[in-house]
Structure formats: structure tokens, C-alpha cells
Amino acid sequence: MDHFPGNWGRLRNDDYDAYGTFPIPHRPSNAPKDTFSEGVQRTQQPIVTGTSVLAIKFKDGILMAADNLASYGSLARFKDVQRLRPVGDYTVIGAGGDMSDFQYIQSLLDDLVVEEFTSQDGHNLGPKEIHEYLSQVMYGRRTKINPLWNSILVGGLKDGQRFLAYVDLLGTTYSADTLATGYGAYIAQPLLRRAVEGRADTLTEEEAAKILEDCMRVLFYRDARSLNKYQIATITASGVSISDSKALETSWEFAEGIRGYGAQTQ
Amino acid sequence: MNPMNTASHPQQRQFNPYTENGGTILAIAGLDFSVIAGDTRQSEGYNIQTRYAPKVFRLTDRAVLAVNGFAADGNMFVKKVKQRLEWYRHAHAKDMPLHAIARLIQTMLYARRFFPYYVYNILGGIEDDGSGAVYSFDPVGSYERETCRAAGAAQSLVQPFLDNQIYFKNQQPALGTSHPAHLPLPQVLRLVIDSFTGATERHIEVGDGLEMFVVLAKGHDLAGLEGIAGLQEMSTKSDGERIFVIRRELKKD
Amino acid sequence: MTSIGTGYDLSASTYSPDGRIFQVEYANKAVENSGTIIGLRVKDGVVIAVENLVHSKLLVPGANRRIQTVDRHMGLASAGFLADGRHIANRAREEAGNHRDTYRSPPTLKTIAGRLGLYIQAYTLYSSVRPFGISTVVGAVDKDGPALYVIEPSGVFYGYHGAAVGKGRQLAKTELEKLNLAEMSTREAVTEAARIVYAVHEDNKEKEFELEMSWIGDETKGLFIPVPKDLKEEAERKAKEAIEGDFE
Numbered sequence: 001m002d003h004f005p006g007n008w009g010r011l012r013n014d015d016y017d018a019y020g021t022f023p024i025p026h027r028p029s030n031a032p033k034d035t036f037s038e039g040v041q042r043t044q045q046p047i048v049t050g051t052s053v054l055a056i057k058f059k060d061g062i063l064m065a066a067d068n069l070a071s072y073g074s075l076a077r078f079k080d081v082q083r084l085r086p087v088g089d090y091t092v093i094g095a096g097g098d099m100s101d102f103q104y105i106q107s108l109l110d111d112l113v114v115e116e117f118t119s120q121d122g123h124n125l126g127p128k129e130i131h132e133y134l135s136q137v138m139y140g141r142r143t144k145i146n147p148l149w150n151s152i153l154v155g156g157l158k159d160g161q162r163f164l165a166y167v168d169l170l171g172t173t174y175s176a177d178t179l180a181t182g183y184g185a186y187i188a189q190p191l192l193r194r195a196v197e198g199r200a201d202t203l204t205e206e207e208a209a210k211i212l213e214d215c216m217r218v219l220f221y222r223d224a225r226s227l228n229k230y231q232i233a234t235i236t237a238s239g240v241s242i243s244d245s246k247a248l249e250t251s252w253e254f255a256e257g258i259r260g261y262g263a264q265t266q
Numbered sequence: 267m268n269p270m271n272t273a274s275h276p277q278q279r280q281f282n283p284y285t286e287n288g289g290t291i292l293a294i295a296g297l298d299f300s301v302i303a304g305d306t307r308q309s310e311g312y313n314i315q316t317r318y319a320p321k322v323f324r325l326t327d328r329a330v331l332a333v334n335g336f337a338a339d340g341n342m343f344v345k346k347v348k349q350r351l352e353w354y355r356h357a358h359a360k361d362m363p364l365h366a367i368a369r370l371i372q373t374m375l376y377a378r379r380f381f382p383y384y385v386y387n388i389l390g391g392i393e394d395d396g397s398g399a400v401y402s403f404d405p406v407g408s409y410e411r412e413t414c415r416a417a418g419a420a421q422s423l424v425q426p427f428l429d430n431q432i433y434f435k436n437q438q439p440a441l442g443t444s445h446p447a448h449l450p451l452p453q454v455l456r457l458v459i460d461s462f463t464g465a466t467e468r469h470i471e472v473g474d475g476l477e478m479f480v481v482l483a484k485g486h487d488l489a490g491l492e493g494i495a496g497l498q499e500m501s502t503k504s505d506g507e508r509i510f511v512i513r514r515e516l517k518k519d
Numbered sequence: 520m521t522s523i524g525t526g527y528d529l530s531a532s533t534y535s536p537d538g539r540i541f542q543v544e545y546a547n548k549a550v551e552n553s554g555t556i557i558g559l560r561v562k563d564g565v566v567i568a569v570e571n572l573v574h575s576k577l578l579v580p581g582a583n584r585r586i587q588t589v590d591r592h593m594g595l596a597s598a599g600f601l602a603d604g605r606h607i608a609n610r611a612r613e614e615a616g617n618h619r620d621t622y623r624s625p626p627t628l629k630t631i632a633g634r635l636g637l638y639i640q641a642y643t644l645y646s647s648v649r650p651f652g653i654s655t656v657v658g659a660v661d662k663d664g665p666a667l668y669v670i671e672p673s674g675v676f677y678g679y680h681g682a683a684v685g686k687g688r689q690l691a692k693t694e695l696e697k698l699n700l701a702e703m704s705t706r707e708a709v710t711e712a713a714r715i716v717y718a719v720h721e722d723n724k725e726k727e728f729e730l731e732m733s734w735i736g737d738e739t740k741g742l743f744i745p746v747p748k749d750l751k752e753e754a755e756r757k758a759k760e761a762i763e764g765d766f767e
Contacts, residue, residue, distance in 0.1 A: 174308050
């Protein structure tokens with residue numbers, strides 16, 4: 001998974017966009033370029049983007065984390081965005097990638113949940129059903145070459161069954177005890193695996209929350225498109241809850257001891 | 267030239283609807299059985315996405331399909347094949363024969379000739395005449411019946427090994443003897459396990475877990491399967507062809 | 520039936536000389552013979568109760584519900600032709616969904632009742648269609664608080680504190696008028712609704728019936744849902760006691 005959502009689904013091109021600033025100087029033009037290129041232009045690029053989402057299984061359910069930043073290229077544009085959302089009574093989804101596409105996906109899911117509710121047939125959507133629905137939507141859109149530019153984690157618990165799975169703009173899906181999207185796939189996933197693999201059935205909620213917090217901190221240190229303000233979603237048998245935004249404790253003293261670049265010469 | 271100035275050389279940025287998810291699959295036909303296997307790692311680039319994503323699927327009591335390539339296409343393709351087989355069952359009150367499934371897969375793949383399912387398929391099972399069979403496909407539907415086939419990330423490592431051990435390529439039989447046309451099940455299983463441990467050692471996209479499906483012809487005895495570690499039966503009835511899975515760990519590095 | 524034989528009752532697109540549309544009046548007849556439906560708009564919520572007449576012993580008890588859900592916070596019940604009622608419920612769901620898609624917010628009951636009124640009214644304009652044979656009681660708690668409307672076959676709709684349609688509407692209205700609906704809690708309203716439906720049924724005394732009640736209020740977390748089993752049984756027990764009390 002490429003950390004830069006702007007590069008997803010295409011080769012990285014340093015000549016073209018060395019500093020990841022594409023939204024401002026390179027807005028896509030919808031005007032016809034010549035007599036042959038009329039028609040709907042639907043190949044798109046993400047504009048306002050969210051970075052990593054992390055999630056792990058623990059003894060009693062699922063924990064998911066994402067920060068509150070929505071970036072506009074390299075600009076930290078919106079700093080109070082909720083990237084974790086509840087869907088129905090048993091599920092949370094968390095998204096990286098294009099935030100307007102994510103809002104559209106939320107409205108799709110809201111319509112779906114209302115439709116299921118109004119049928120009053122005694123069935124409720126669980127995380128499995130929501131993930132399957134999302135997968136079909138995402139794969140369907142990629143097949144129309146009109147993707148929803150996101151990578152999404154779906155976590156939940158229903159009838160005592162924990163569920164955690166991934167789906168992205170290509171319709172690729174998978175499931176595991178630890179999942180991470182975006183830059184988190186490189187930096188947090190190895191840490192998560194070391195902490196969780198083989199222990200998903202014994203970890204307590206407190207231990208799991210500590211693991212996620214540590215990973216969010218490492219991501220904030222290393223991912224330039226991240227923020228030290230994040231939320232945690234907890235899904236257990238008692239339901240879904242999404243925390244208020246928390247601040248990450250960070251320490252930058254080590255920077256004082258670094259020598260040899262920038263203005264500091266000795 | 268200013269690298270940020272794109273006006274002088276217009277660029278087309280295009281969404282790429284495909285990716286590669288690594289892994290390897292393999293199938294070997296015996297006289298009256300077949301073995302269809304795949305590793306369970308799913309990856310993209312240097313990332314392991316998950317250590318368990320099945321690539322081998324039971325279609326009927328005598329047909330197993332292994333899918334490798336772009337995982338999203340693979341899952342969708344298997345889903346659609348299963349749906350067509352269910353419709354066939356509703357229409358004809360029996361399972362579709364293996365050779366018919368093979369042709370069905372060709373038609374379904376070729377229907378997408380100009381926006382292909384980016385997947386390599388290997389279909390294994392038992393024919394109506396009771397013989398073990400393997401069919402291999404390219405992404406747009408070309409197919410043939412074979413005795414063995416490897417596909418996917420480590421195809422170039424595994425296929426030569428199979429050519430040597432199953433077709434006895436580059437081997438001289440001892441004077442007065444000849445190479446066997448078909449190998450017994452225990453030896454085939456050993457070859458499959460060796461293929462995957464070997465591929466795991468030498469290919470970064472192969473590893474984590476191994477799933478081997480064994481399909482036995484009607485009336486076949488268990489032929490050494492009894493008591494094997496990690497064995498699980500998948501057949502729906504016991505008087506027809508029978509399907510088993512054997513699950514093994516592979517190295518996770 | 521002065522209208523019969525005059526020819527003015529054959530089409531909804533023709534007025535009679537004294538300015539009536541007989542087809543619409545006939546549609547009202549279809550409503551008048553239906554099982555009673557009452558709606559109570561109280562302090563914190565709405566209760567809809569249906570006297571669900573059981574026309575055959577072969578029907579599965581509890582199946583064939585007459586109260587339908589429109590949105591998370593909204594529901595309705597129709598008296599008259601049940602099939603027309605289902606159609607109008609589907610239309611209401613569509614309207615609610617369209618409102619959500621357009622405005623990204625849940626619709627108010629006033630908007631939905633208005634849309635349904637327009638829709639039903641359109642069926643009183645053409646000779647090629649027949650008016651809806653239903654009166655629909657819609658209830659919700661929206662951003663403006665609890666709301667209750669009734670839409671009639673003509674397409675007119677009024678907002679109510681307490682509403683009753685169907686066979687037992689006269690007695691039900693008399694009973695509703697005695698209540699202090701504006702001060703009542705939804706929980707109390709459930710008990711009163713059950714009592715009124717039982718009393719109304721006792722008055723007519725014919726087929727068996729099942730009481731069906733749904734509510735929305737402070738206790739339901741903003742959802743329009745069936746009244747929980749224990750509360751409903753308690754309300755029915757009290758309703759039966761009240762009837763027996765009347766006889767003594």
C-alpha cells in the first residue's frame with residue numbers, strides 16, 4: 001500500500017510530483033482537450049485525504065484507531081475530521097484516502113441501514129454483511145474505472161463472532177487479526193503483528209488500547225500526513241463506542257542532539 | 267526543465283484497475299485422484315496483507331478450483347463460477363461434470379476478453395470416467411487438460427521441478443525399466459509439499475500456510491490419507507467422489 | 520345513495536352538479552369498514568395502535584403486521600385496502616430516502632405527510648385511476664418534536680393530538696378527547712391506546728382481533744419500533760380489566 005493516496009493505482013512519478021503537492025498546481029481539468037476527448041471524465045485522483053487506519057482483534061472484540069486529519073496534498077487542511085464511523089449496531093468502519101468518497105460511502109451505508117430497519121424482519125446487518133456490501137460497491141466501481149478512492153477497515157462483533165477485514169479502491173479484500181492501511185501498513189503493521197499475533201484471544205482491552213496508542217505515536221513521529229489527535233473505536237458485546245479525540249504525548253528532545261544538517265553545523 | 271512544469275509535456279494519469287497479490291497454486295492429476303494446492307499468503311509489493319486468504323475452492327464433490335493473480339478478480343470469478351454451478355444444479359438436479367466446468371470457465375473468461383479477469387485458474391478433480399484430471403487456463407480462457415500445472419508467483423520455480431519429477435524430463439529410466447505414467451497419492455503429496463517448501467524458501471511472495479485439496483474417485487480407498495496430520499473431509503456424501511483438505515504451515519518470513 | 524344511476528360517480532375526473540367527487544367518497548367507505556387505528560401524540564412521543572381483525576383462524580398469530588416503518592423515526596398504519604396501504608408505505612420510504620439523499624438529514628413528518636398528500640391527491644384527478652381506499656395515520660418524532668398526521672383518500676391531511684380512523688373511530692375519538700395528551704408520557708399513552716382499542720372493539724363485537732402497537736419516544740432512543748412484549752402485555756391486561764370494570 002502506497003502511503004500517498006494520490007499515487008494509488010498508478011506508478012509513482014517523481015518528475016511529475018516530487019513533493020506530493022499535486023492538488024494545488026495540478027487540478028484535473030474537465031474541459032475537453034481536443035475534439036476526441038469529449039464525454040465524461042471519471043478517472044480521478046483523491047483531493048482531501050486521510051492517512052492510516054489501524055485495527056486489532058482483542059479478547060472481547062475489536063479496537064480501531066485513526067487520527068483526525070484530512071490533508072489537502074501536503075497541507076493539513078481539516079484537523080477535526082472523524083474517520084471512524086459506526087454502521088448499524090455492531091460495526092465500525094474506518095477510512096483512509098479521499099474523504100468526500102468516504103462521506104459518500106457513509107451515505108450509502110446509512111441508506112442501507114435504514115432500508116434494513118424499515119423492513120422490520122428481525123434481521124440486523126452485522127460487520128460481515130457490511131463488509132461484503134462494501135466490497136461489492138468498491139469492486140463494482142473499480143470495474144467501471146470510476147473508483148471510490150479509499151482503503152477501508154471494517155470491524156465488528158455480532159453473535160459472539162469478531163470480524164475484522166479490509167477493502168480498497170480495487171475491491172481487494174482480506175482479513176487478519178491486525179490490519180493497517182496507508183503508511184500504517186509499513187510502519188504500524190509490523191509492530192501490531194509483534195504485539196498481537198497469537199495473542200488476539202487473550203489481550204485485554206487496556207493492553208490492546210496501549211498497543212494502538214503506541215503505534216499511533218510512532219506514525220505521528222514518522223508520517224508527515226498524520227496528526228497527534230486521534231480517536232479509538234471499541235466494539236464489544238456491549239456495543240459500539242467511539243472515543244472523544246485524544247492527544248498523543250510526544251517528546252522531541254532527541255532533536256536537540258542531532259547534528260550535521262540544516263542550519264546546525266556542529 | 268522545471269520538473270513541476272507539466273504544461274510542456276502533457277501527461278496522462280490513469281487509474282490502474284489491476285494489482286498482483288502474489289502466491290502460487292499447483293495441481294497434479296493421478297490415475298484416479300487429483301491434488302490441488304495453494305499457499306495462503308496474500309501480498310501486494312513487499313507487504314503481506316494477510317497470512318490466510320484461501321486461493322483454492324471446493325466447487326462440487328468432484329471439482330476444485332485454484333485461482334491466482336489479482337485477488338479481487340479471483341474472488342469475484344470464483345463467486346460467479348459457483349453461482350453458475352448452482353443454477354446448473356437447480357436446472358439439472360446434478361453436479362456439472364468436470365469437463366463441462368472447464369468449458370464454462372473458458373466461456374466466462376473469454377466473455378471478458380477486452381477487460382480480463384487478471385487471474386490464472388487451475389481446475390482439478392475427477393472426470394465422469396473416474397480419471398483424475400487437471401485443466402489449466404490463461405486469463406482470457408485458453409485451456410488444456412494436463413497431468414500437472416503450477417501457476418502464480420513461483421511458477422518458474424515449481425513447474426521445472428514438476429516437469430522433472432512427474433513427466434521425468436531429463437531423466438533416463440534404468441535399463442530395462444520405464445517411467446510410471448501416474449504416481450501414487452502419497453508420493454504426489456510429498457512432491458506438493460516439497461514444491462511449496464521450496465517456493466517458500468526462494469520466493470518472497472510464497473509462504474505462511476498451505477492448503478492441499480485431495481479429490482478421490484468413487485470407490486477409491488483412502489490410499490494412505492488416513493491419520494495424516496491436518497486432514498479434513500469436505501465431501502457432502504460418502505458414496506461418491508470424496509474431497510479432503512490437508513492444511514500445513516509454511517515459513518512466515 | 521343519491522349518486523347511483525346519475526353517471527357522476529363513474530369517474531374521479533368528473534364532479535357531480537353539486538360539486539362532489541363520488542369516487543373519493545366511495546373510497547372513504549372502504550376506510551370506514553376497516554379495523555380501527557388510533558394515533559396518540561403526547562409529550563415526548565407518538566403511539567400508533569391497530570385493531571388488527573383476524574379474518575381466519577388459519578393465520579399465524581403475530582404475522583401480517585399492519586403498522587409499517589418508514590424511516591428510523593417514522594411509521595404509519597393505513598385503514599382501508601391493505602394493499603393500498605403497503606403501496607403508500609413504500610412511497611413514504613422512497614420520499615424519506617430521497618429527502619435524506621438530497622438534504623443529508625432525516626425528513627420531518629410534515630414534509631412526508633405533505634408529499635404523501637400530493638401523491639394521493641393525484642389519484643383523484645384522472646378517469647384512468649382509482650383513488651386510494653385508505654386513510655393513513657403517520658407518526659414520528661422529528662426535529663420539531665412529536666408529530667401525528669392523518670392523510671385521507673382525497674389527499675387532505677391534518678395534524679392531530681389524537682387521531683382515529685376506521686370502524687370504531689367515533690367512540691375512539693370520544694375517548695381520546697377525555698385524555699390530557701399534551702402532558703402524557705409515551706409509556707402512559709401505550710396503556711391508554713390499548714384500553715381504547717379494546718373498548719372500541721368491545722363496542723362492535725365481531726371477529727377476533729390482535730392488538731398491534733408501535734411507539735417512538737424518550738424510551739426508544741429515537742426509533743419507531745414495536746412496543747416491547749412486556750409493556751404491551753401489561754397494557755392489554757389493564758385494558759381487559761377496564762372493560763370488565765365497565766360491566767360491573
